[in-house]
Amino acid sequence: MNDIIIAEFRWMLKQELIYSYGLNDQEAYSAIKNSYVEDMLVENPDFILHYSLKDTANDVYKEFMKIPIEI
Secondary structure, three states: OOHHHHHHHHHHHHHHHHHHHOOOHHHHHHHHHOOHHHHHHHHOHHHHHOOOHHHHHHHHHHHHOOOOOOO
16 A cells, blocks of 8 residues: 555544544544554555545544444
8 A cells, every 4th residue: 555645544534533523633643543543554554445534533533532433
Protein backbone atom coordinates (compact mmCIF):
# COMPACT_ATOMS: atom_id res chain seq x y z
CA MET A 1 0.00 0.00 0.00
CA ASN A 2 1.23 3.45 -0.87
CA ASP A 3 2.49 5.41 2.18
CA ILE A 4 0.93 8.59 0.80
CA ILE A 5 -2.52 6.99 0.72
CA ILE A 6 -2.12 5.81 4.33
CA ALA A 7 -0.94 9.28 5.44
CA GLU A 8 -3.92 10.90 3.69
CA PHE A 9 -6.29 8.42 5.35
CA ARG A 10 -4.86 9.26 8.78
CA TRP A 11 -5.26 12.99 8.06
CA MET A 12 -8.87 12.58 6.88
CA LEU A 13 -9.65 10.37 9.88
CA LYS A 14 -8.21 12.99 12.22
CA GLN A 15 -10.32 15.69 10.56
CA GLU A 16 -13.45 13.54 10.90
CA LEU A 17 -12.77 13.07 14.63
CA ILE A 18 -12.29 16.81 15.08
CA TYR A 19 -15.38 17.92 13.14
CA SER A 20 -17.82 15.14 13.95
CA TYR A 21 -16.85 14.33 17.54
CA GLY A 22 -15.40 17.60 18.83
CA LEU A 23 -11.93 16.27 19.64
CA ASN A 24 -9.07 18.71 19.49
CA ASP A 25 -6.08 18.05 17.24
CA GLN A 26 -4.00 16.32 19.93
CA GLU A 27 -6.90 14.17 21.16
CA ALA A 28 -7.70 13.07 17.61
CA TYR A 29 -4.05 12.23 16.93
CA SER A 30 -3.81 10.27 20.18
CA ALA A 31 -7.10 8.47 19.53
CA ILE A 32 -5.84 7.25 16.16
CA LYS A 33 -2.35 6.33 17.34
CA ASN A 34 -3.71 4.27 20.25
CA SER A 35 -6.47 2.53 18.30
CA TYR A 36 -6.81 -0.80 16.57
CA VAL A 37 -7.03 1.18 13.32
CA GLU A 38 -3.40 2.23 13.63
CA ASP A 39 -2.37 -1.39 14.14
CA MET A 40 -4.39 -2.42 11.10
CA LEU A 41 -2.91 0.37 8.96
CA VAL A 42 0.52 -1.04 9.71
CA GLU A 43 -0.37 -4.74 9.43
CA ASN A 44 -3.08 -4.83 6.76
CA PRO A 45 -3.97 -1.42 5.30
CA ASP A 46 -6.09 -2.85 2.48
CA PHE A 47 -8.45 -4.34 5.05
CA ILE A 48 -9.03 -1.16 7.03
CA LEU A 49 -9.24 1.11 3.99
CA HIS A 50 -12.28 -0.69 2.59
CA TYR A 51 -14.46 0.61 5.45
CA SER A 52 -16.03 4.05 5.25
CA LEU A 53 -14.22 6.91 6.92
CA LYS A 54 -17.28 7.72 9.06
CA ASP A 55 -17.57 4.15 10.33
CA THR A 56 -13.85 4.03 11.10
CA ALA A 57 -13.98 7.38 12.91
CA ASN A 58 -16.95 6.15 14.93
CA ASP A 59 -15.01 3.06 16.01
CA VAL A 60 -11.90 5.10 16.87
CA TYR A 61 -13.98 7.57 18.89
CA LYS A 62 -15.74 4.79 20.80
CA GLU A 63 -12.42 3.10 21.54
CA PHE A 64 -10.95 6.45 22.69
CA MET A 65 -13.94 7.09 24.96
CA LYS A 66 -13.94 3.45 26.14
CA ILE A 67 -17.42 2.81 24.74
CA PRO A 68 -17.89 -0.83 23.67
CA ILE A 69 -17.69 -1.30 19.91
CA GLU A 70 -20.47 -3.38 18.39
CA ILE A 71 -19.27 -6.13 16.09
